[in-house]
Amino acid sequence: MTEINKEGSARPSSGRAFLSRTEKTPRCTPFWRGITVPPLKAHIIFWSLLVLGFALDLWTKKAVFDFLEHQPNNRYSIINGFLQLVMMENIGAAFGIASGQRYLLAAFSIVALIVIFGIFLYSPTERKLIHVALGLFAAGVCGNLYDRLFNNRGAVRDFIDVVYWPGKHWPAFNVADSLLCIGVGLMIIACIFTDKSPPEHVQQQK
Template identity: 40%
Template sequence: MLKWLWLSALIVLLDQASKLAIDANMQLYQSIPLLPYFNLTYARNTGAAFSLLAHAGGWQRWLFAGLALGISSVIAVWLKRLQRHETLMAVSLSLILGGAIGNLIDRVAYGYVIDFLHVYYQDWHWPAFNVADSAICIGVGLMLLENLTSKAATHSKTDRIES
């Protein structure tokens, strides 16, 4: 199922191109309203998801880079071992892999991840995120869907056999 690596490469390309465009055309913390409840807001995240450990002093850069590298390696092996019919799992893993590599590049190159997608409602603000983060979330969602649908199909087959 390594044929799905093109999707990972596409995510990395879109992620890095969008981050470079934001960095070249916006000032840090600048916010541009695009739609109601959605802005482009340039931020830098030295931590993990939701800025976890963002103010830890710098050591977290290499911890998160190492975790991303390790997880990416596990995902690549997992992808390689998938069966031909496991298409949804291959897509989900490829999205997660592309997102992990996209953020890994930032972390190693800059020491932070560039975020710029900002969703809010009145005084409630979701932490800024990027294309890589989006790909990871969609990939995890598809993985959960795959897990739920395969379990439902297994239970359905078991019920028919027992009848």
């Protein structure tokens, strides 16, 4: 449809102008379209670290607890006055937080795993350090989640005791806790020090 203005020239009708503006309106993109499929190397790194770390945590817990059952006072000194193995069960989170809240802590662990898997799907494929960090972190979460679900009273088995000052003991921890800390540290390093410039093929296209 064409309208005639006062000068006698033709111009598009307001209806067509409205349609053209409507056609240019961006549509919302479904969230699942933003999910990328990580390359094979990323899957190998992530899942290998998750499975190996999880298995290592469960094996060390069982092996150390079986060993300490036959030791005096269920303790064994590795470095006198600094490092020893102990039999401890923690029914809370780190530093005894949320003590006795077995299923609440298990739910938090499950949510954490979902978040980790989501980050893995959205993470840049070039950053292998992020995949390493996520794999270690997921292994640590799975290790402690297993204890919360299947161990007596939902207690997490800890056995590493460190004396950081004469008479001062750091809260006992396990391999899963170590994997969690290493994963967080690597993630911080990856976020701070990794080059954020686009890959070379993207720069060439520009």
